[in-house]
Amino acid sequence: MKEIFTMWRHTQMVVLVALSAAIYAAILIPFKGFPIIPGAVEIRPANVIPFVVGLLFGPAGAWGSAIGNLIGDFFGTLSPGSIGGFVGNFFLALLPYKLWGAYFRRDENSEPNMDSGKKLVVYIAIAVLASLVCSGIISWWVALLQIFPFVPVLILIVVNNAIMGVILGPILLRLIYPRVKRWGLLWTEIMEPEEVSASRLQSTGNILVWVGGVGAVVTGLILGTTGAAPAGLGIGLALLPFLILVVVGSFMLGGREQVEALEEEMAAEESRA
Amino acid sequence: MEPAVSVQGLGYRYRGQQKPALEGVDLEVAEGEFVVVMGPSGAGKSTLCVSLNGLIPHFFRGRMEGEVRVRGHSTREGRVGEFAREIGLVFQDFEAQLFSTNVALEVAFGPENFAVERDEMERRVNSVLGQVRLEGFEDRQPATLSGGQKQRLAIASVLAIEPRILCLDEPTTDLDPVGKLGVFEIAEELKNRDDVTLIVVEHETEETLDADRIVVLREGRVVADRAAREVLRDVELLEESGVMPLQVTRFFHEMGLWQGQLPLTPEEGAQEFRQRGWRISQERHRELVDEDEERTQGYGEPIIEVGGLSHRYPNGFAALEGVDLTVRKGEFLAILGQNGSGKTTLVKHFNGLLKPTGGTVKVGGEETTEQGMLRLGQSVGYVFQNPDHQIFSDTVSDEVSFGPRIREMEGAEIKERVDEALSAVGLEGRGEEDPFGLTKGERQRVAVASVLAVRPEVLILDEPTTGLDYAEQRSMMELVARLNEAGSTIIVVTHTMWVVAEYAHRAVVVREGKIELSGTVREVFSREDELWEASLRPPHIVSLGNSLGYPVLSVDELVRVTEGG
Amino acid sequence: MDPSLYLDRDTWVHRLDPRTKMFLLIGAFVLAFIFLDPLYELVVLALVLIFGYMAKSLENLRRIWFILLAVGLLTLVLWSLVGGGRTPLFLFVELESVLYGLSIALRIDTTIIAGVIFLSTTRNEEVAIGLVKLGIPYRFAFAVTTALRLVPTIASTGFTISQAQRSRGLDLDSGNILQRTRKYVPLLVPVFVTTIRSTNVFSMALESKGFGAGGKRTFYLRTALGGRDVVVLVVFVVLLAASVALRVAGYGTLEGFSG
Known part of the structure; x- marks a missing residue:
């Protein structure tokens, strides 16, 4: 996880944080009825942005979507709930690039350009999981603050994010990835391998994140619908272990391998030229 | 004395590129000099700029050869930030270099980074805003400024660091004539200061007359590095290098004068013309006017009819007031005017993007409000x-x-139309390429093709030549002229005056929401005073013709009507 | 379109140090979360509104009245249905759950209004300086304010792009939800690509102006905690303490509500 701090050394990454955040906020704001109006499965295309910037810009995408969501709140809905939105959106973009590497062998082409069935399946799985985690974090927080009932918030955030992420994400990545690569703006190209954590027990980390994400949502749903602990401290405590699993898993997933892979590819190209 | 900038054997290849961007470049710029760098797109001009303050080799990853020294310091040693105090760099894309919420803070950004004291910072902010004539704008948001003001602000924000050398990379390319003028006035003042060395990348020759030297780059190499007037007189060199030569110079060159005698400006040209005892043949000029007349007779029925059109934006700004205009089939109409004059608002009514708030717009005899955008898109x-x-x-x-x-x-119909559109814009066989692998000029063609594929009768082009180099501008306009000959009605919104002179048939000048002038291009361009009032400057060759009493539109026309040469 | 909420007015609130304003904002959040009785919440809301009035910032509420209304009603309805209590009103809705819903609705609206007042009286740069002075790294603060500054620029690029695509025949309003969603591709790709493309020029311009040149940095905007700040802070801390004391003493709670 150290890359989320070391990235700030690079001016380009700082700029990518700002641009990702600004894009996210600029698309969010016109669609801002309110993030969680029940039953409104309105089209909110902005929700695809975290997945895209996460896979392309790595840690800069994670900060970018966290800040972008906060700025969205700056245009009318800044409240204590915004903290949950910040952290939730951070993970919404962090997990895609963290998890991505866990599904591809070292010698396998793992560019997220959606040019194979496998990449598509991996992407969809990751997008759904990241949506679960994001929603788990935000609804956990608002439940803790006791400002919204847990279950409706949870379901709406998962649905909104996952639908847009799954429908729009693959098309956008297919169209945008080659251009970003051409301009040398992939996070794997800007950052140095030693600035990124190496993975430790990657598969275990992967499993932990899944258990944490799915577990948090399922537990929350059960507790919420059965009325065992509808709000407040009860749900807060029950979900905390799962959210901790997600964080621990993210630490184990690393990311240095992706940076090294791109470096090798560039070197190979260089020697051919 | 040590030169301000010394470049020796500079070569650079960007990572992933086969061809080097620069090769064996030698260049020396003395303290206080004003040097202009010219050349077509891709010649390496911008690469040269970014190698002057150490962005190459530190920011870009690629292979650098040779050495660049700025006031004695090699750019290989030390970071970009350290050179910022020696050399200030202003980029072409002014939108991407402003990031503060108000003008004063934008200017203070550089000094802040160098930990300049608060009082000194305030002094510098006031002083440089005065230099770029943005006093009183301190609290304005950069986003609300015009293009020219933004570029001046970008210059101010660099000047505030008080560098001894200033490098401006195509500072006026994306600006309208008034914006350009504002930037050139600043350059003029900087040039007169002995303590500032000025390096400007430019591709408009008319603006380089005052330079001490011109350096011409072609495919990464220096092909000329001589006194400005000398280079400007070398018409062949400029043409070979994809730079538009001065029109007056080209005229006399074609009339057979030898290089050393060639005049540069319309005034010099008129004097030379008279001294040589040349005359304009009235008869041949009459032919030109008759040809205009004949062409006007040949147009078809009216296709766009605008009656008493007014448009008021929701914020209350009246962009158009009582505009009448008829466009007939087969015309090639140019709509001229400053940014904010209302010219774009006018044409956005033709395809239904905007609806009149007063008056009517008819396309094909039917009001635009009655037709959906999808259907209007078929005609316009x-x-x-x-x-x-x-x-x-x-x-x-x-x-x-x-x-x-x-x-x-x-499917079959789509394929046919795509092929047809691609061959119309000269991109046949390149359908499978990635549009972003193409040059700006080629991407502009893709945009034209994507509109042509619907086979509209009228084609509106908004600033089709902005951001293109001379060769690309020419080939773009040749393409438009071919489409017009093949039957398309063309409406071009532009402020590139030579493009209008050489390609359009009719011109309309919009000023403050009203049509100020309208007629054949020859008629409109003969009224120089009124054009000036609308902040439009006719091309040099037109001015030369006007001062001789006979409006001509191109070098070729003037050659054709000149007698005694 | 200018979505920025900042209002350039000359009031004593505007002149406060950004750190003071941040503290007030967080304090207002805390204040709104202390009580559960709608009457007490109403008092807190009134205090915030009076403050906003003095800051000449209430006109911005007109821009978000819909959000305030929607959030308020939504919260009220949700909690009325989900919550439980002792006094039945109608069907399965109880008085306590309605009161609780009302309270929470007021609480959320109060925090949102406090947020709007903060943004109406504080420049982006002041937010940045405030953050930096509170120990947040400069580069992070820079990214936040730059993003804020770029939002209107990107929004207007997006508007141009939608005009260009509509001119080519794109109609966002037809088709089923899947088709309509996919129609955003021709808008999202150019917005994304044109914005991201400027990353390099942007970064170069920054470095060319000494971004990251050295460790120390000065600030053009003056910030200093003055006498006014101290007075405001003291008054506010007293207010907070009094509220907490009231609550601890058992006032402002809501009896008989079960989640």
Whole structure:
């Protein structure tokens, strides 16, 4: 996880944080009825942005979507709930690039350009999981603050994010990835391998994140619908272990391998030229 | 004395590129000098700029050869930030270099980074805002400034660091004439200061007359490095290098004068013309006017009819007031005017993007408000200024087929139209390429093709030559002229005056929401005073003709009507 | 379109140090979360509104009245249905759950209004300086304010792009939800690509102006905690302490509500 701090050394990454955040906020704001109006499965295309910037810009995408969501709140809905939105959106973009590497062998082409069935399946799985985690974090927080009932918030955030992420994400990545690569703006190209954590027990980390994400949502749903602990401290405590699993898993997933892979590819190209 | 900048054997190849961007470049710029760098797109001008303050080799990853010294310090040693105090760099894209919420803070950004004391900072902010004539703008948001003001602000924000050398990379390319003038006035003042060395990348020759030296780059190499007037007189060299020569100079060159005698400006030209005892043949000039007349007779029925059109934006700004205009089939109409004059508002009514708030707009005899945009799009195609604002597909043919697909045409029909449109813009056989692998000029063509694929009768082009180099501008306009000959009605919104003179048939000047002048291009361009009032400057050759009493539109025309040469 | 909420007025609130304003904002959040009785919440809301009035910032509420109304009603309805209590009103809705819903609705609206007042009286740069002075790294603060500054620029690019695509025949309003969603591709790709493309020029311009040149940095905007700040802070801390004391003493709670 150290890359989320070391990235700030690079001016380009700082700029990518700002641009990702600004894009996210600029698309969010016109669609801002309110993030969680029940039953409104309105089209909110902005929700695809975290997945895209996460896979392309790595840690800069994670900060970018966290800040972008906060700025969205700056245009009318800044409240204590915004903290949950910040952290939730951070993970919404962090997990895609963290998890991505866990599904591809070292010698396998793992560019997220959606040019194979496998990449598509991996992407969809990751997008759904990241949506679960994001929603788990935000609804956990608002439940803790006791400002919204847990279950409706949870379901709406998962649905909104996952639908847009799954429908729009693959098309956008297919169209945008080659251009970003051409301009040398992939996070794997800007950052140095030693600035990124190496993975430790990657598969275990992967499993932990899944258990944490799915577990948090399922537990929350059960507790919420059965009325065992509808709000407040009860749900807060029950979900905390799962959210901790997600964080621990993210630490184990690393990311240095992706940076090294791109470096090798560039070197190979260089020697051919 | 040590030179301000010394470049020795500089070569650079960007990572992943086969060809070097610069090769064996030697250049020396003395303290206080004003040097202009010219050359076509891709010649390496911008690469040269970014190698002056150490962005090359520190920011870009690539292979650098040779050495660049700025006031004695090699750029290889030390970081970019350290050179910022020696040499200030202003980029062409002014939108991407302003990031503060108000003008004063934008200017203070550099000094803040160098930990300049608060009082000194305030002094500098006031002083440089005065230099770029933005006093009183301190609290304005940069986003609310005009293009010219933004570029001046970008210059101010660099001047505030008080560098001894200033490098401006195509500072006026994206500006309208008034904006350009403002930037040149600043350059003029800086040039007169002994303590500032000025390096300007420019491709408009008319603005380089005052330079001490001109350096011409071609394919990464220096092909000329001589006194400005000398280079400007070398018409052949400039043409070979994809730089538009001065029109007056080219005229006399074609009339057979030898290089050393060539005049540069309209005034010098008129004097030379008279001294040599040349005359304009009235008879041949009459022919030109008759040809205009004949062409006007040949137009078809009215296709766009605008009556008493007014447009008021929701914020209350009256962009258009009582505009009447008729466009007939087969015309080639140029709409001229400053940014903010209302010219773009006017044409956006033609394809239904805007609805009149007063008066009527009819296309094909029917009011636009009665036709949906989808149907209007069949008759009126609109190519926006920046092709990147519409290109989204991963191949050229996908992009071009967007219009036909959205209109639910058959596969075979779509293919036919795509092929037809691609060959019309000279991109046949390149349908499978990635649009973003193309040059700006080629992407502009893709945008035109994607509109042509719907086969509209009228084609509106908004600033089709902005941001292109001379060769690209020419080939773009040749393409438009061919489409016009093949029957398309063309409406071009532009402030590139030589393009209007050489290609359009009729011109309309819009000023403050009203039509100020209207007529054949020859008629409109003969009224120089009124053009000046609308902040438009006719091209040099037109001015020369006017001062001789006979409006001509191109060098070729003046050659044709000149007697005694 | 200018979505920025900042209002350039000359009031004593505007002149406060950004750190003071941040503290007030967080304090207002805390204040709104202390009580559960709608009457007490109403008092807190009134205090915030009076403050906003003095800051000449209430006109911005007109821009978000819909959000305030929607959030308020939504919260009220949700909690009325989900919550439980002792006094039945109608069907399965109880008085306590309605009161609780009302309270929470007021609480959320109060925090949102406090947020709007903060943004109406504080420049982006002041937010940045405030953050930096509170120990947040400069580069992070820079990214936040730059993003804020770029939002209107990107929104207007997006508007141009939608005009360009509509000119080519794109109609966002037809088709089923899947088709309509996919129609955003021709808008999202150019917005994304044109914005991201400027990353390099942007970064170069920054470095060319000494971004990251050295460790120390000065600030053009003056910030200093003055006498006014101290007075405001003291008054506010007293207010907070009094509220907490009231609550601890058992006032402002809501009896008989079960989640």
